[in-house]
Amino acid sequence: xxxxxxxxxxxxxxxxxxxxxxxxxxxxxxxxxxxxxxxxxxxxxxxxxxxxxxxxxxxxxxxxxxxxxxxxxxxxxxxxxxxxxxxxxxxxxxxxxxxxxxxxxxxxxxxxxxxxxxxxxxxxxxxxxxxxxxxxxxxxxxxxxxxxxxxxxxxxxxxxxxxxxxxxxxxxxxxxxxxxxxxxxxxxxxxxxxxxxxxxxxxxxxxxxxxxxxxxxxxxxxxxxxxxxxxxxxxxxxxxxxxxxxxxxxxxxxxxxxxxxxxxxxxxxxxxxxxxxxxxxxxxxxxxxxxxxxxxxxxxxxxxxxxxxxxxxxxxxxxxxxxxxxxxxxxxxxxxxxxxxxxxxxxxxxxxxxxxxxxxxxxxxxxxxxxxxxxxxxxxxxxxxxxxxxxxxxxxxxxxxxxxxxxxxxxxxxxxxxxxxxxxxxxxxxxxxxxxxxxxxxxxxxxxxxxxxxxxxxxxxxxxxxxxxxxxxxxxxxxxxxxxxxxxxxxxxxxxxxxxxxxxxxxxxxxxxxxxxxxxxxxxxxxxxxxx
Amino acid sequence: xxxxxxxxxxxxxxxxxxxxxxxxxxxxxxxxxxxxxxxxxxxxxxxxxxxxxxxxxxxxxxxxxxxxxxxxxxxxxxxxxxxxxxxxxxxxxxxxxxxxxxxxxxxxxxxxxxxxxxxxxxxxxxxxxxxxxxxxxxxxxxxxxxxxxxxxxxxxxxxxxxxxxxxxxxxxxxxxxxxxxxxxxxxxxxxxxxxxxxxxxxxxxxxxxxxxxxxxxxxxxxxxxxxxxxxxxxxxxxxxxxxxxxxxxxxxxxxxxxxxxxxxxxxxxxxxxxxxxxxxxxxxxxxxxxxxxxxxxxxxxxxxxxxxxxxxxxxxxxxxxxxxxxxxxxxxxxxxxxxxxxxxxxxxxxxxxxxxxxxxxxxxxxxxxxxxxxxxxxxxxxxxxxxxxxxxxxxxxxxxxxxxxxxxxxxxxxxxxxxxxxxxxxxxxxxxxxxxxxxxxxxxxxxxxxxxxxx
Numbered sequence: 001x002x003x004x005x006x007x008x009x010x011x012x013x014x015x016x017x018x019x020x021x022x023x024x025x026x027x028x029x030x031x032x033x034x035x036x037x038x039x040x041x042x043x044x045x046x047x048x049x050x051x052x053x054x055x056x057x058x059x060x061x062x063x064x065x066x067x068x069x070x071x072x073x074x075x076x077x078x079x080x081x082x083x084x085x086x087x088x089x090x091x092x093x094x095x096x097x098x099x100x101x102x103x104x105x106x107x108x109x110x111x112x113x114x115x116x117x118x119x120x121x122x123x124x125x126x127x128x129x130x131x132x133x134x135x136x137x138x139x140x141x142x143x144x145x146x147x148x149x150x151x152x153x154x155x156x157x158x159x160x161x162x163x164x165x166x167x168x169x170x171x172x173x174x175x176x177x178x179x180x181x182x183x184x185x186x187x188x189x190x191x192x193x194x195x196x197x198x199x200x201x202x203x204x205x206x207x208x209x210x211x212x213x214x215x216x217x218x219x220x221x222x223x224x225x226x227x228x229x230x231x232x233x234x235x236x237x238x239x240x241x242x243x244x245x246x247x248x249x250x251x252x253x254x255x256x257x258x259x260x261x262x263x264x265x266x267x268x269x270x271x272x273x274x275x276x277x278x279x280x281x282x283x284x285x286x287x288x289x290x291x292x293x294x295x296x297x298x299x300x301x302x303x304x305x306x307x308x309x310x311x312x313x314x315x316x317x318x319x320x321x322x323x324x325x326x327x328x329x330x331x332x333x334x335x336x337x338x339x340x341x342x343x344x345x346x347x348x349x350x351x352x353x354x355x356x357x358x359x360x361x362x363x364x365x366x367x368x369x370x371x372x373x374x375x376x377x378x379x380x381x382x383x384x385x386x387x388x389x390x391x392x393x394x395x396x397x398x399x400x401x402x403x404x405x406x407x408x409x410x411x412x413x414x415x416x417x418x419x420x421x422x423x424x425x426x427x428x429x430x431x432x433x434x435x436x437x438x439x440x441x442x443x444x445x446x447x448x449x450x451x452x453x454x455x456x457x458x459x460x461x462x463x464x465x466x467x468x469x470x471x472x473x474x475x476x477x478x479x480x481x482x483x484x485x486x487x488x489x490x491x492x493x494x495x496x497x498x499x500x501x502x503x504x505x506x507x508x509x510x511x512x513x514x515x516x517x518x519x520x521x522x523x524x525x526x527x528x529x530x531x532x
Numbered sequence: 533x534x535x536x537x538x539x540x541x542x543x544x545x546x547x548x549x550x551x552x553x554x555x556x557x558x559x560x561x562x563x564x565x566x567x568x569x570x571x572x573x574x575x576x577x578x579x580x581x582x583x584x585x586x587x588x589x590x591x592x593x594x595x596x597x598x599x600x601x602x603x604x605x606x607x608x609x610x611x612x613x614x615x616x617x618x619x620x621x622x623x624x625x626x627x628x629x630x631x632x633x634x635x636x637x638x639x640x641x642x643x644x645x646x647x648x649x650x651x652x653x654x655x656x657x658x659x660x661x662x663x664x665x666x667x668x669x670x671x672x673x674x675x676x677x678x679x680x681x682x683x684x685x686x687x688x689x690x691x692x693x694x695x696x697x698x699x700x701x702x703x704x705x706x707x708x709x710x711x712x713x714x715x716x717x718x719x720x721x722x723x724x725x726x727x728x729x730x731x732x733x734x735x736x737x738x739x740x741x742x743x744x745x746x747x748x749x750x751x752x753x754x755x756x757x758x759x760x761x762x763x764x765x766x767x768x769x770x771x772x773x774x775x776x777x778x779x780x781x782x783x784x785x786x787x788x789x790x791x792x793x794x795x796x797x798x799x800x801x802x803x804x805x806x807x808x809x810x811x812x813x814x815x816x817x818x819x820x821x822x823x824x825x826x827x828x829x830x831x832x833x834x835x836x837x838x839x840x841x842x843x844x845x846x847x848x849x850x851x852x853x854x855x856x857x858x859x860x861x862x863x864x865x866x867x868x869x870x871x872x873x874x875x876x877x878x879x880x881x882x883x884x885x886x887x888x889x890x891x892x893x894x895x896x897x898x899x900x901x902x903x904x905x906x907x908x909x910x911x912x913x914x915x916x917x918x919x920x921x922x923x924x925x926x927x928x929x930x931x932x933x934x935x936x937x938x939x940x941x942x943x944x945x946x947x948x949x950x951x952x953x954x955x956x957x958x959x960x961x962x963x964x965x966x967x968x969x970x971x972x973x974x975x976x977x978x979x980x981x982x983x984x985x986x987x
Contacts, residue, residue, distance in 0.1 A: 004534050004885050007628050008868070012635035071653055074605045077613060078649045081642045084616055089635050092628045093534055096620050103538045103621040103977070110552060110614040117606045169536060169886070172975065324874035349941040354934065365934040398931025400942070401923075468928070 005313035018090040025082035032076035038198025044138040066124035098158035116144035153187040160302040182238040196224040204277040225262040254290030343416035359421030370494040371397040377422040378483035385476035396468025442510030458518035535624035537905035542916030545622035556611035566730020625866035641686040651676040721769035727762035756819025808837040854945035863947035865910040875950040900962020905979040929964035
């Protein structure tokens with residue numbers, strides 16, 4: 001399955017319901033977004049004007065202007081949750097992939113939005129004080145605020161262009177040129193709409209009585225409408241495919257409403273008159289509705305074929321999964337059954353596949369390992385050394401680190417190995433009689449050859465500490481007598497420990513005794529024999 | 533698997549989602565429910581004491597209300613939406629699937645949320661004007677709290693599912709998923725912890741809003757009792773909650789907490805719990821007895837301790853869920869349990885769009901890096917949290933190959949490796965090179981190795 005497929009759980013809504021709900025919830029959300037962003041823009045501009053011109057007639061107005069900011073932004077965020085839910089449920093792969101491709105920007109929205117809202121609230125509280133610092137704060141807040149719709153516009157642009165995803169990914173999350181142009185125009189169109197809707201709303205419902213303020217807002221409306229026309233033409237031209245008859249009709253309706261609005265407001269401005277709120281409201285509503293409808297229709301069309309293919313692919317993928325599962329073994333099924341807090345379970349799940357069911361190092365995975373797993377039945381190790389091996393593993397081998405066990409758990413595991421696997425803390429003494437000559441030869445051999453790595457006293461030398469795996473600390477770790485003899489004779493596979501088969505058998509046994517005597521437990525219990 | 537790999541460098545995806553979520557929890561529980569409940573309590577108490585301290589209470593309420601409304605409507609709501617934002621980018625397949633399953637509870641929750649914020653705004657704007665109509669105002673506040681409660685019930689059902697999925701997916705209905713075993717205990721735990729935080733914040737605001745010792749002496753016991761009662765319910769609910777969590781999970785928190793240094797095991801050591809619990813109990817007692825000076829000393833440490841406890845509880849809850857994101861269905865790395873056999877037979881590299889499309893990369897390091905991204909990067913970062921460098925340090929390549937085949941068995945909170953044996957070798961080779969510090973990345977977030985590292 002190397003084509004994208006849909007998620008393998010059913011869609012919660014039928015297509016028609018999904019589109020309908022998305023349109024309405026997005027429209028409500030978008031109105032408040034426009035009011036939020038527009039209020040921020042106009043409010044900060046009025047504040048700046050008041051700052052530069054002490055006698056400005058708009059002094060004090062910015063506070064009133066920014067007052068409803070609180071409500072707009074709360075409602076914008078609140079109503080925004082529904083369209084996100086719907087987009088993720090209905091256009092899951094498209095929308096989620098777009099957010100993933102633009103992940104750093106997408107995540108930044110959280111920080112930008114909190115910063116913008118707090119900063120602008122701050123300005124709204126203090127703007128009567130007319131200080132330069134609040135202008136800077138306001139500008140910073142505004143910058144954060146207007147970045148957010150830009151990021152959303154980018155995510156929606158990417159959502160609607162699945163065939164460009166691989167190039168976006170290759171570019172490290174940047175848009176290719178053609179998409180960038182479309183995105184910029186789309187973004188500017190949102191900002192223009194924000195200024196327009198806010199100015200219209202304020203004009204119609206807030207500043208009705210005040211001639212000066214009304215005039216200023218009408219100026220904003222004319223300016224932003226003109227801006228929208230210019231940007232709108234560019235945006236229309238940047239559409240990848242011809243929009244089709246239905247979309248064109250809707251757009252024409254919107255353009256007509258905008259044109260009527262522009263003409264009416266311009267006339268009113270020239271004559272210094274007010275505007276009828278009802279007419280203003282109805283035209284704005286028509287304009288907004290038609291543009292949002294066109295937007296959604298274009299989005300749906302862009303994703304229709306893609307979603308259809310995804311659904312087909314997911315059916316095929318589901319079949320492949322089912323087919324593969326026919327041959328799946330029960331052993332592969334994972335489970336929550338075993339509580340991981342007792343030694344037998346720990347051994348079974350963490351140790352057995354290497355160290356074997358009886359601990360002799362012949363687990364199933366042993367053949368994959370260059371340095372074979374230790375034969376625990378022959379291992380002679382004290383609690384401190386055992387804990388250390390668990391905590392650090394053995395570098396250069398397959399023995400991992402098990403640093404998540406508590407001391408009681410480590411002790412329990414060790415006790416389990418002693419009881420069931422024959423691991424011991426101290427080695428058994430060598431039964432054979434060894435001549436003094438053999439012991440002398442062994443001591444000489446140890447001092448000249450073995451001590452280079454194992455150290456004269458059994459502690460690993462600096463040179464050997466770089467080996468992977470390093471030799472064990474012989475004062476802490478050793479083997480049973482028979483196994484130690486085998487290691488001396490044949491070496492230790494795939495490590496630096498060579499074979500000493502050329503030495504006489506008695507000398508090798510003498511070496512075993514010597515090594516045993518290095519072991520701490522031996523030193524405690526057996527006096528060192530005097531060696532000439 | 534349908535989505536590109538993305539990993540927040542150093543911090544990791546889990547920590548990023550978690551950090552935003554914890555901020556949201558503290559506000560949505562402690563302020564949106566707790567602080568407002570305390571305002572209601574204060575209003576009620578003012579009536580009970582026949583307005584003896586009317587102006588002091590009015591000042592307290594106004595201050596706490598303003599703080600709460602701003603915090604909830606800015607930080608609370610943005611971090612709440614932030615949970616959607618972070619999971620969409622960082623746990624893409626998981627959140628997409630969760631939403632398909634829980635669409636209606638989440639959509640309903642949104643409706644309730646609209647009512648909640650709407651009533652919050654009304655309360656805020658008409659607070660002073662409604663001062664003459666106290667009972668109406670209290671009724672509005674209570675109505676707001678009821679919507680907040682409904683909101684909480686819906687969300688708790690969803691997150692409870694992620695730990696105790698009950699009959700799902702065997703019985704693949706929404707009801708089976710929603711009414712899961714941990715719904716009730718978790719609800720009690722969350723509501724009581726909301727009241728604990730609310731009481732703590734209220735006590736702090738008492739000190740901020742008034743210096744009148746007489747008033748403080750009368751007002752403090754009110755919140756002291758609220759604190760004591762909600763602490764007791766919280767403690768009981770926690771016991772209940774851990775009783776219903778499957779045994780296999782509870783054995784693991786010990787492993788979970790001790791595994792990483794920066795998790796700071798002291799959060800859950802017995803000593804820390806005793807000291808923290810002792811501090812909060814002491815404050816509750818002092819406040820109930822009206823000891824203003826002692827309470828003043830304790831309030832900031834108490835808030836910090838409890839915030840830390842809630843953070844730890846959430847972390848533990850999340851970790852106990854591993855290796856699953858949706859138990860029995862999807863692992864934490866987004867792979868479905870039912871996909872295992874397919875990946876074992878056909879391999880993972882063949883089955884994913886994003887590997888083949890990003891320039892043909894046949895080398896083992898790129899393959900290994902991609903497999904690492906798919907299998908491991910949801911938790912293991914390069915040099916940050918659950919640092920993979922630390923995990924593979926000292927291991928041999930053959931050792932890594934064997935360990936990778938047994939991760940799920942050795943470490944119960946890890947998912948198994950998904951892929952063919954050859955792919956497992958490629959991943960082992962990649963990890964071995966990582967441990968030798970031989971890999972450079974073109975993109976850390978997308979885990980794409982630099983071209984110069986090809987063998």
